[in-house]
Amino acid sequence: MPPFLPPSGLPTLSAAVPTRLIKLCRTAEVPHGRPITVIHAGLPRIVVFRVDEKFFAAVDRCSHGNARLSDGAQSQGLIYCPLHGGAFDIATGRAVAPPCRTPIKTLPVVVQAECIYVETVATSPGSII
Template sequence: MSFTRACGLSELPAEGALAVEIDGTPVAVVRVDGEVYALRDVCSHAEVALSEGEVYNNTIECWLHGSCFDVRTGKPTNPPATQPVPTYPVKIEGDDVYVSLKES
């Protein structure tokens, strides 16, 4: 599996998301309760950046219509979104966060 450096761990908010682009793919790197996750940074309902929304209870909320997605699975936890967003494997090496665009 091929991993690409997405950002530094120190760049991530303690509870929040950072928008990055890997090989032309928008990715939201999210930290929740000390864990780091990565998912496609596009809401499956309205096609806006999820990284601009709130992060809480292992979810990221789309700021436009309020759909929340589980950061671990990409599955929507409430409407109006009904389709999941892709999630990606993450590994941490030192202060570097690496993401593989192979869906997990």
């Protein structure tokens, strides 16, 4: 039997690791092609993306420099760092253009009832999977 995949298409953690969902925003708050920043107490700054009708989230920090990805330009499925112009694949976090080489930290997202949630470890407040 294939593993269960949540609506975002990301694999879930093992049942042995308790998780909880934290609401980030409503889907209507994320415009097409323009990332938004979400600040939630106890979590790092998060950037939320809409690519077509899919939603993605990542820690709002370039892996190459001290820059917020939410200040960068989004083009299709890529986000460009505003500091040096490197690019990342929004869905996977993979660095796809220099000078960036290290992937960004993407986050498991669940969309329910027109709201976007990030999955966190239930026993560790502020821990993002």
